[in-house]
Amino acid sequence: MSHPKRAEIFTRDAERTTWHDETLWFVRQKRDKAVYAVPEFQELRELASQIKTHTLSRLADYLEQFEAQAKANGVHVHWASNAEEHNAIVLDIIRQQNATSIVKSKSMLTEECHLNPYLLRHGVEIVDTDLGERIVQLRQESPSHLVLPAIHLKKEDVGATFFKHLGTAEGEVDPQVLTEAARQHLRARFLAAEVAISGVNFAIAETGSVVVCTNEGNADLAVNLARVHIASMGIEKLIPRLSDLSVFTRLLARSATGQPATTYTSHFSRPAAGKELHVILVDNGRTQQLGRPDFRASLKCIRCGACMNTCPVYRRSGGHSYDFTVPGPIGAILSPNIDMRQHASLPFASTLCGSCTDVCPVKIDIHTQLYKWRQVIAAADEIPASKKWSMRLLSRVLARPAMYELGGKFARTSLRFVPHALTHAPGYNPWAIARELPEPPPQSFREWFKQTNPKP
Amino acid sequence: MTATARERILAATRANHFEANPLPTVPQFTGNDSVERFTEVLQSIGGKLCAYQHASHWPK
Numbered sequence: 334m335s336h337p338k339r340a341e342i343f344t345r346d347a348e349r350t351t352w353h354d355e356t357l358w359f360v361r362q363k364r365d366k367a368v369y370a371v372p373e374f375q376e377l378r379e380l381a382s383q384i385k386t387h388t389l390s391r392l393a394d395y396l397e398q399f400e401a402q403a404k405a406n407g408v409h410v411h412w413a414s415n416a417e418e419h420n421a422i423v424l425d426i427i428r429q430q431n432a433t434s435i436v437k438s439k440s441m442l443t444e445e446c447h448l449n450p451y452l453l454r455h456g457v458e459i460v461d462t463d464l465g466e467r468i469v470q471l472r473q474e475s476p477s478h479l480v481l482p483a484i485h486l487k488k489e490d491v492g493a494t495f496f497k498h499l500g501t502a503e504g505e506v507d508p509q510v511l512t513e514a515a516r517q518h519l520r521a522r523f524l525a526a527e528v529a530i531s532g533v534n535f536a537i538a539e540t541g542s543v544v545v546c547t548n549e550g551n552a553d554l555a556v557n558l559a560r561v562h563i564a565s566m567g568i569e570k571l572i573p574r575l576s577d578l579s580v581f582t583r584l585l586a587r588s589a590t591g592q593p594a595t596t597y598t599s600h601f602s603r604p605a606a607g608k609e610l611h612v613i614l615v616d617n618g619r620t621q622q623l624g625r626p627d628f629r630a631s632l633k634c635i636r637c638g639a640c641m642n643t644c645p646v647y648r649r650s651g652g653h654s655y656d657f658t659v660p661g662p663i664g665a666i667l668s669p670n671i672d673m674r675q676h677a678s679l680p681f682a683s684t685l686c687g688s689c690t691d692v693c694p695v696k697i698d699i700h701t702q703l704y705k706w707r708q709v710i711a712a713a714d715e716i717p718a719s720k721k722w723s724m725r726l727l728s729r730v731l732a733r734p735a736m737y738e739l740g741g742k743f744a745r746t747s748l749r750f751v752p753h754a755l756t757h758a759p760g761y762n763p764w765a766i767a768r769e770l771p772e773p774p775p776q777s778f779r780e781w782f783k784q785t786n787p788k789p
Numbered sequence: 790m791t792a793t794a795r796e797r798i799l800a801a802t803r804a805n806h807f808e809a810n811p812l813p814t815v816p817q818f819t820g821n822d823s824v825e826r827f828t829e830v831l832q833s834i835g836g837k838l839c840a841y842q843h844a845s846h847w848p849k
Binding site: 384386389392412574576626 | 793794795797798799801802803804805806807808809810811812813815816818826829830833
């Protein structure tokens with residue numbers, strides 16, 4: 334199903350759409366306030382961009398440096414070319430431990446690899462411990478936002494979910510009561526966990542450490558209680574030096590939620606005594622993206638979600654309309670690299686206003702890449718036939734002034750007589766589903782100009 | 790012999806290395822008044838700053 338069709342499902346509930354739009358705009362405003370309070374913010378953005386670009390330019394060297402340091406620290410380092418290999422490595426570690434109780438903190442990579450359903454198919458149940466992720470997991474949904482996975486839900490939805498799965502009172506919608514219920518429910522899972530899986534926000538080549546940023550402390554609780562910690566990371570998460578981290582931690586939380594810093598920024602360098610720390614380095618299409626000069630900058634992404642909060646299309650179409658692990662503008666430039674045919678409609682889910690580029694903390698030229706993907710997709714003949722033929726027709730008309738003038742006259746005349754039901758037929762003119770066509774003017778601008786400015 | 794995932798990833802990554810800027814130096818950013826900044830952030834989240842010259846001046 335294409336993005337417009339999925340977006341149509343979301344926008345059927347106008348009240349929810351407006352609420353979603355306003356909520357994310359509120360987060361964008363919080364971001365602005367936090368950013369304006371830091372005079373060197375633009376300098377930090379430029380530094381972050383340069384550090385990431387430099388790292389990508391010699392990524393293999395930094396991967397090897399990271400691996401050597403991590404191994405020297407007693408960390409088990411694994412490599413996975415794709416999602417299947419990643420999932421198999423995780424399952425293998427779980428089976429070696431004879432573990433049955435597994436918890437996971439927020440990790441977009443494991444979502445990307447569809448780890449949860451894979452483990453379930455192999456008889457292993459996994460519990461997401463981030464509150465938003467747990468809510469969507471109970472509802473058998475995917476996260477709709479990178480940082481705010483349940484942002485598409487209202488407290489009434491959460492109340493109904495907890496009533497069904499956690500035994501809260503029917504109709505209970507008090508956020509404090511619901512959060513406490515989740516806390517009690519998750520606490521038992523934390524205490525029983527034998528294996529804890531986490532994502533990775535940054536990996537430092539110089540020290541062989543991984544850094545995990547959360548607000549709930551769930552990752553810290555889980556990995557410190559369990560005897561085995563598995564940290565899954567995309568290979569693009571590397572930064573060269575510990576000193577580079579200070580740039581990114583100042584950008585991440587401000588860009589994501591408008592906070593000065595994430596509540597927890599935890600460094601994992603070596604396993605605690607008697608415990609194991611595994612790091613899985615995952616490619617899953619990243620080296621392919623690295624090989625596309627026009628699109629490799631997308632690998633600089635630090636998953637803050639700022640581009641989503643500011644995007645007028647994302648805010649009014651919801652994260653699930655993208656049908657990709659990473660929704661929003663950044664997802665729309667990452668997804669065609671994974672499967673161009675399946676995600677061909679996503680680079681078109683943008684007004685190209687450039688707001689995403691303006692707020693990106695690592696200065697990814699997101700809207701330029703969206704425009705470039707459109708060209709690649711059109712050249713590969715992956716756009717709908719109706720769009721293809723209408724664009725071809727339009728290019729012919731626009732290239733011929735006489736034909737354009739004639740077409741304009743025809744449209745101005747015919748629109749006065751064609752019935753509204755035809756001009757606004759949803760199957761024929763999706764543009765007009767929520768819009769009215771303007772009243773056809775009696776003459777074109779050119780005709781008006783000639784008439785009002787007659788040649789002497 | 791089949792290449793390992795490590796070998797495949799490193800080879801694919803190395804094949805796509807490109808010319809780029811050197812690693813920049815991260816400056817200290819010491820130009821800000823940290824007390825003023827702390828106060829601003831504290832107040833923005835609803836806090837109130839109580840400043841005393843010495844611990845002995847703290848209210849009992």
